[in-house]
Amino acid sequence: MKEWTREERYKKLSDYSDDYMEELAKRVAQSPFRQHYHIQPNTGLLNDPNGFTYFDGKWHLFYQWFPMGAVHGLKHWFYLTSTDLVNWNEEGVALLPDTEYDSHGVYSGSGFVKDGQLHIMYTGNVRTEEWERVPNQIVARMEADGSFTKFLPPAIAGKPDGYTDHVRDPKVWKQHGLYYAVIGAQRTDETGTILLYRSKDALEWELMGEIDAGLPDFGFMWECPDLFEIDGKTVLLFSPQGIEPEGDRYHNIFQTGYVIADDFRMDELKLEHNGFQELDAGFDFYATQTAESPDGRRILTAWMGLPDVAYPTDSEDWAHCLTLPRELAIKDGKLIQKPVRELVALRKEKTVYDAGLLSSEKTIERNGGNCYELQLDVAFPTSADHAPVTLELCEDAANDKRFRITLDPSVKKITIDRSRCGIPFAEDFGTTRTLTVEQMDAVKLQIFVDTSSIEIFVNDGEGTFTSRVFPQAGETGLSLAAGSTIDYSLEIWELA
Numbered sequence: 480m481k482e483w484t485r486e487e488r489y490k491k492l493s494d495y496s497d498d499y500m501e502e503l504a505k506r507v508a509q510s511p512f513r514q515h516y517h518i519q520p521n522t523g524l525l526n527d528p529n530g531f532t533y534f535d536g537k538w539h540l541f542y543q544w545f546p547m548g549a550v551h552g553l554k555h556w557f558y559l560t561s562t563d564l565v566n567w568n569e570e571g572v573a574l575l576p577d578t579e580y581d582s583h584g585v586y587s588g589s590g591f592v593k594d595g596q597l598h599i600m601y602t603g604n605v606r607t608e609e610w611e612r613v614p615n616q617i618v619a620r621m622e623a624d625g626s627f628t629k630f631l632p633p634a635i636a637g638k639p640d641g642y643t644d645h646v647r648d649p650k651v652w653k654q655h656g657l658y659y660a661v662i663g664a665q666r667t668d669e670t671g672t673i674l675l676y677r678s679k680d681a682l683e684w685e686l687m688g689e690i691d692a693g694l695p696d697f698g699f700m701w702e703c704p705d706l707f708e709i710d711g712k713t714v715l716l717f718s719p720q721g722i723e724p725e726g727d728r729y730h731n732i733f734q735t736g737y738v739i740a741d742d743f744r745m746d747e748l749k750l751e752h753n754g755f756q757e758l759d760a761g762f763d764f765y766a767t768q769t770a771e772s773p774d775g776r777r778i779l780t781a782w783m784g785l786p787d788v789a790y791p792t793d794s795e796d797w798a799h800c801l802t803l804p805r806e807l808a809i810k811d812g813k814l815i816q817k818p819v820r821e822l823v824a825l826r827k828e829k830t831v832y833d834a835g836l837l838s839s840e841k842t843i844e845r846n847g848g849n850c851y852e853l854q855l856d857v858a859f860p861t862s863a864d865h866a867p868v869t870l871e872l873c874e875d876a877a878n879d880k881r882f883r884i885t886l887d888p889s890v891k892k893i894t895i896d897r898s899r900c901g902i903p904f905a906e907d908f909g910t911t912r913t914l915t916v917e918q919m920d921a922v923k924l925q926i927f928v929d930t931s932s933i934e935i936f937v938n939d940g941e942g943t944f945t946s947r948v949f950p951q952a953g954e955t956g957l958s959l960a961a962g963s964t965i966d967y968s969l970e971i972w973e974l975a
């Protein structure tokens with residue numbers, strides 16, 4: 480594996496010739512793990528979604544990008560647009576680390592509309608000669624030609640008193656004629672928190688204080704906060720770092736989750752809720768960002784990856800992708816996530832595999848590769864002894880390799896197991912993940928398989944498992960097995 484020196488990590492895109500970048504892109508395009516319908520970088524490393532906004536008849540979405548290889552080096556913003564959340568146009572690199580206030584990275588931030596123009600607020604990351612970090616929160620405006628005007632000096636320069644240099648990821652919204660921003664932060668006692676700012680013009684910002692979410696000692700840093708309303712309730716979504724595993728929860732290196740408050744009185748900064756809940760139960764999910772659609776839906780996307788974890792494509796000089804866009808709703812005090820309805824546009828031929836009763840193993844005959852949507856409905860007859868059902872994806876002919884999903888109604892749990900799926904990676908963080916499901920007399924799984932990812936939606940979004948997988952040639956098989964009789968139906972759509 481290539482070792483990147485600091486000098487290499489902080490070289491600018493302009494230090495590389497177009498020919499060099501083209502060669503790199505050609506090489507990356509040869510990778511067997513390139514996705515078909517997920518947003519991924521043509522070269523280098525993608526991380527957080529940024530600036531996700533609907534404006535002027537289309538969706539604008541950016542991502543954190545280090546162009547030259549699969550390492551967290553000098554970050555840029557890469558820009559895409561879409562009219563349907565399915566087909567994305569690559570607009571190219573949009574923000575460069577080209578000022579003294581963002582010299583070491585254009586870090587994460589969000590989009591908002593002001594005076595009929597798309598604006599963004601992001602964290603300019605600076606390193607001093609002594610390699611000390613200085614965070615700056617910078618506002619920029621998109622001009623008609625797509626270029627950005629950065630308003631400098633920064634709207635918020637450096638860190639406020641009481642916090643370390645980990646202050647970043649502003650998420651802006653407008654409410655009652657004022658602009659607000661939540662920003663992730665670390666207190667000087669090295670605990671994570673979120674700061675709330677407000678502004679009349681989105682240029683001069685006043686610190687209102689910390690949001691008191693009743694979690695005074697919950698990890699060492701909270702990244703990528705987001706605050707929005709659904710059905711009159713306030714949702715605070717963030718990615719805390721430094722949470723220890725607890726039962727089936729918190730097994731990834733870092734978490735993403737939320738709290739829901741009936742009522743958030745912003746002037747009191749107090750957010751009362753029934754506890755932090757993890758948003759996704761899979762292996763690879765972090766740094767979410769949401770946007771509101773013109774018809775009032777709250778749409779979420781996330782980085783399908785995690786910091787400080789090595790992935791199999793690192794040696795190919797590219798890494799990661801974004802999740803599919805999902806619509807959020809609140810049900811029984813929980814956030815539920817459904818794939819956005821626009822995604823049906825990806826569907827091609829549908830095959831219905833003879834449904835009915837099943838009490839043994841069934842191989843699903845199919846010619847396609849790992850690019851499909853699968854829907855499995857299982858009903859467990861109440862008289863049966865409720866033996867588990869397993870669905871295996873990415874199987875090889877010898878039945879040695881597979882991604883296994885186990886539904887166990889006796890304990891009301893669903894477990895995914897990637898221990899024998901494709902190229903193993905991140906095994907230090909465990910090879911299974913488990914979710915408890917309230918209702919298991921009948922279970923519905925909607926699964927999106929792309930070349931190197933599996934996204935599972937349980938019972939219409941009541942739970943999700945989002946994971947990267949790296950199956951190799953021929954590992955495309957599927958089978959369903961029931962230990963006792965179940966009633967099932969299974970449908971597969973090939974996807975464009």
Ligand code: FRU
Nearest residue numbers: 527543554586587647702766
């Ligand atoms: C989250 C994060 C953000 C930061 C960005 C830098 O993954 O660490 O906090 O702004 O990535 O790329």
